[in-house]
Each structure stands twice: as C-alpha cells, then as structure tokens.
Amino acid sequence: MCGIIGYIGNKAAEPILIKGLKKMEYRGYDSAGLCLANNGKLLTIKRKGEVNELEKAIKNEKIKESKYNIGIAHTRWATHGSPSKINAHPHLDSENKIAIVHNGIIENYDSLKEILKKDKVKLRSETDSEIIAHLISKFYKGNLKEAVKKTVKLIEGSYGLAVIDKQANKIIATRNSSPLVIGVGKNETFVASDPLALMSETKKIIYLKDKQLAEINGKDFVIEDYIGNEVDFEIIELKLEAAQIEKGNYKHFMLKEIFDQPQSLRNLLAGRLKDEEIKLSLNLKNKKWRRIILCACGTSWHSCLIGKHFIEKYTNIPVEVDYASEFRYRNPVVGKNDLFIAVSQSGETADTLAALREANLKGADSLGIVNVVGSTISREVNSGVYLHAGPEIGVASTKAFSSQVLAFLLLSLYLQQEKGEKLDKKTIKEIKRLPQLVEEVLKTNQQIKKIAKKFNSINNFLYLGRGINFPVALEGALKLKEISYIHAEGYPAAEIKHGPIALIDKDLPSLFLATKDELLEKIISNMQEIKARGGKIITIANEKRKELIELSDYVVYVPKTTTELAGIVNSIPLQLLAYHTADLKNLNVDRPRNLAKSVTVE
Numbered sequence: 001m002c003g004i005i006g007y008i009g010n011k012a013a014e015p016i017l018i019k020g021l022k023k024m025e026y027r028g029y030d031s032a033g034l035c036l037a038n039n040g041k042l043l044t045i046k047r048k049g050e051v052n053e054l055e056k057a058i059k060n061e062k063i064k065e066s067k068y069n070i071g072i073a074h075t076r077w078a079t080h081g082s083p084s085k086i087n088a089h090p091h092l093d094s095e096n097k098i099a100i101v102h103n104g105i106i107e108n109y110d111s112l113k114e115i116l117k118k119d120k121v122k123l124r125s126e127t128d129s130e131i132i133a134h135l136i137s138k139f140y141k142g143n144l145k146e147a148v149k150k151t152v153k154l155i156e157g158s159y160g161l162a163v164i165d166k167q168a169n170k171i172i173a174t175r176n177s178s179p180l181v182i183g184v185g186k187n188e189t190f191v192a193s194d195p196l197a198l199m200s201e202t203k204k205i206i207y208l209k210d211k212q213l214a215e216i217n218g219k220d221f222v223i224e225d226y227i228g229n230e231v232d233f234e235i236i237e238l239k240l241e242a243a244q245i246e247k248g249n250y251k252h253f254m255l256k257e258i259f260d261q262p263q264s265l266r267n268l269l270a271g272r273l274k275d276e277e278i279k280l281s282l283n284l285k286n287k288k289w290r291r292i293i294l295c296a297c298g299t300s301w302h303s304c305l306i307g308k309h310f311i312e313k314y315t316n317i318p319v320e321v322d323y324a325s326e327f328r329y330r331n332p333v334v335g336k337n338d339l340f341i342a343v344s345q346s347g348e349t350a351d352t353l354a355a356l357r358e359a360n361l362k363g364a365d366s367l368g369i370v371n372v373v374g375s376t377i378s379r380e381v382n383s384g385v386y387l388h389a390g391p392e393i394g395v396a397s398t399k400a401f402s403s404q405v406l407a408f409l410l411l412s413l414y415l416q417q418e419k420g421e422k423l424d425k426k427t428i429k430e431i432k433r434l435p436q437l438v439e440e441v442l443k444t445n446q447q448i449k450k451i452a453k454k455f456n457s458i459n460n461f462l463y464l465g466r467g468i469n470f471p472v473a474l475e476g477a478l479k480l481k482e483i484s485y486i487h488a489e490g491y492p493a494a495e496i497k498h499g500p501i502a503l504i505d506k507d508l509p510s511l512f513l514a515t516k517d518e519l520l521e522k523i524i525s526n527m528q529e530i531k532a533r534g535g536k537i538i539t540i541a542n543e544k545r546k547e548l549i550e551l552s553d554y555v556v557y558v559p560k561t562t563t564e565l566a567g568i569v570n571s572i573p574l575q576l577l578a579y580h581t582a583d584l585k586n587l588n589v590d591r592p593r594n595l596a597k598s599v600t601v602e
C-alpha cells in the first residue's frame, strides 16, 4: 500500500528518498514521486510504474543534489483515480508553494471539494489527496503548521501526511489511523510510513499517535496535539538488521520466507517454552471470559480458524472467528466478559485496527498476535504476543502464518496452564520438535516444483480438508490465487457433494489434505467421490496407505506429527506449490498485481 518518506537534514535529500522508496516497494504500489524544496522553489517529479522509472526521470533532470536538503516522496497504491503520473503524489496547491504526500482515504472528499470549488480551485488529479494541498494553501498565512492543523480538523477519514512548503525549512507530519514514524538522526530527521524505509539511515524511531503532529526542522523537532500542547514521546531503538530485508541467494523474498520458517518458529518459541511450562507475560484483565473473539483479515483470519480449534480444546471457552471488516460495521455484541484477539502480521491493517478499537471501546479485554514490533495494533491492545518472525516482505504471507498458528497453540496451552491443569507432554514435545519437522517438510521443494510444472496451465483448483486441515485448505487456495492468478477455492471436503462436485472433471484438480487424524477415513471417502468423477488428485499425506496411493495422481509425504501441528506442517507444501506455480508462469511473485502488503485502507 502507499508509502511515505520525508527527509530534512544536512545531506542531499534525493538519494535518501529514493532509497527509502525502494525499501517500501514490497508494500505494493503503482506510481511514485518526490518533491524537493530549496529556498523559494519546489521541484516535483512523478512517474507511473516503478521507482526505477522515477529514478531515471530524476537523472534526466540533472538535479544538483547538494541544493536540496529537504524533500518528501511517495509510492502510491491507487484508491481514488487510476494509476498515472498525474495521480501520483506529491500533490501541490495551485500556486505550487505547498506539497503533500498522503496515505489513507478522505471520506468527506466530496464536501471538501465543494469548499474548494467556491474558491475556484482547479483540481489537477482524480485523487482525494490533492484537496489536502489546496486546503492547506487556503489556510496558509505564513505558518505551515497552523494551516495543516486547520486542514486536518476538516478531514474525516484516515491519513498519514507529510507536508513541505517552498520556504524549505521544515516538514509537518501528522497521522490518523494510518501509520507514521519519525526517524531521529544526527542533524537530520526523517518521516516514514514504514520504519523499514529508514533502516539504513537510523534505527531510532518515534511512533506518532493518532492526531499528533510533528514539526521537524532537521536539527530539532516538536510533537504536539492539535490544540498545541507538546506531548511526551518515546524513542525506540529498532532491533532489525539490514540482512533481514535482503533476499540473499533466494530468487524471491517469498521463497526465502518459506525457508525462514524453521528459524522464525524457533524465534517465537525462544523463552516461551521452558521445560514443560509455557511462559507468556500477558497483562489480561481477567481470565474468566464468557467468550473469545478472534478477528483478522486474509491469511491472519485463516490462522484464527485454526486458533479456534486450539482454544476451544484447551480452555473450553467458546470462540467466534470474525472477519474484521464485518465485525466493525455490525455493531457487535461485545463487552467486558469477552476477550478480543486481533491477529495481524503488519499490525496496521485498517479493518483489524478498527475492529479492535470497537472492542476496546465496548470494554472487552484485548490481546494482539502481531509480527511488526511497535505497530499500531500492538500498541492498542491490552496485552500481546509478538511473533518475532522477522520482516515479511513478500506480499503473500508465509512465515507469519505458521508463527500465528504456533502462537495460538502456545496461548491456548498457557490459558490451560493458568487454570491449574497439567499440559499434555506429547504436545509439548512435538512443539519443541516443530522447527525440525518444518526443515524436513521443506525437502519436498523439488518434488513440488515438478508437480507445479504439471498444473501451471490449469485455470481452477480445489483445496480440500477437514478439521484443522480445512483452514489449511483455505490458506493454500488463497496463496495460489494471489500470486499465480489461478482461481482456487478452499472447501471443507465433506461439503463438496453439496454443490461444488458438479464442477469436477479432468480439468479441475483437487488437492487433498489427508494426513493421519480422526477424520482420515472420511477424507478417503471424499477422495473416492472425486476420483469417480474423473478429477485429478494431489494428496498431502504422512503415511503410505494403499488407498491414498491408488486414489492420488501425486502424493507429497510430509513428516508425521500431532493433529495440531499438522496445521503448520501441511501448509508448507501448499506455500511451495503456489510459489513454484507463479514462478513458472514468470509472474511477479513478491509483488502480485493489485495487491498490497499492508492494507491500511478499509
């Protein structure tokens, strides 16, 4: 999704801005631009397409880098208006004296446009963002900060905003429901929507809160609320290494992240599983909830479906799983007897954040299962479990998913332990073995690549499973469709005879999750139903059973484990299948079309 970076200091701004934009490319975007300021002049360059195109355009401008020590830049992911040079940010007012970059959506765009119409302002673009530049200009009486404050007070919606003017002596930055951080350097200060953009410049970060505004002049900065009161802030030292956001020898980030999983799971376990005990430092209001609500989007929602199995099994508390986008607008019945768990890799997903706020407002206890340290969701929950999976750059979530599932298992066992019950030794032993099991399953990589070759020209795919393997099927189908653009559906295997079986023929392959558990016999019957109708079958199995082999066109063997951990182990061949299918089709695996890594608009 859109990315913002701003710089003011004693160095040339342009190379720093470009480097920052490149670090945010993984988020997904369709155009890019920057605006540099020098005493009395703004220089704006924008391009449709990749940051490389912008870089080329800048070279053609033959900028004297040393002249510009202040600038703002942006990668845009289109919401209002198509991807184009005109719609790319920064946007300027009519007199070209103010430039803005904006992430988010202005909901009262139409009524604000009317105000500008009365002033005879001509909009250049189709974006909602451009009106911000004109409104600031309208209110500007020599004080940029005050003009920004007057403007944001009119805005309904979400914004991460960085503003400069042609006096070139400050950046004004502010946010509401869209992430923004200040990066603190020596005689230089940065603004960014994603701390990763600042990795090579500074690790000292301040997370701006909603409706806080920073005035930054390079040497110094002030953070205040919209009334003008200075607010306290904390400078956080990011614990990230540059290598964590490099591909290394892997062809794509997604492949690297699939292979990162033994380590990312070890990171999650470190310090949390000692001997036979689960150690989580949670600050929960009570533990006698009448209900637990799990809320998320996309892949994180799939991990919640698995989490429901664990929590209900180990705590006996009823669990509901909700799409965040549905929960937030339903006026949900939720209150102080509920625990609301928000699950998010990025910790910035707009719908999940809004759902969490709704639950917090209604008095629920809240907990986050989040990967990105310091993200908004992680700061707004009462308590949380960080995944520590490291940066996930590929748009398709892989290592965050396996860590979320493991985090749910640890949390469920922790809640059981808190009730004074003894934990099952076999489960604990298997959790400790999990990173090795994942190393083992990764050895199927080459076999899966061969299977992907057989199926990459297919247009539709079914993924079928039961129990914990049903959400695994949903996740496998999502992986395939988002990066290979092949239509895929995940279904509970028993449900196909209630409709989808009508689709089965030789051109619709089915992938069955048929690892050993109490439902295996039932799954075998479902496989027979498909085979009888001429459907091709790929099976994920963990034992060499005659019927499975006879019914399947291809069998991928994964290591044997408990039913709970099978959710993680079985998802890995599906990640590999999606990866190889997309790669064999020469698609942009890490940045699939139309998708953004962190969905910060609803």
Ligand code: M6R
Binding pocket: 297, 298, 299, 300, 343, 344, 345, 346, 347, 348, 349, 352, 395, 396, 397, 398, 478, 479, 482, 595, 597, 598, 599
């Ligand atoms: O950062 P989040 O976990 O909140 O993101 C939620 C979804 O946008 C995300 O899982 C999305 O579905 C991924 N592209 C799936 O691979």
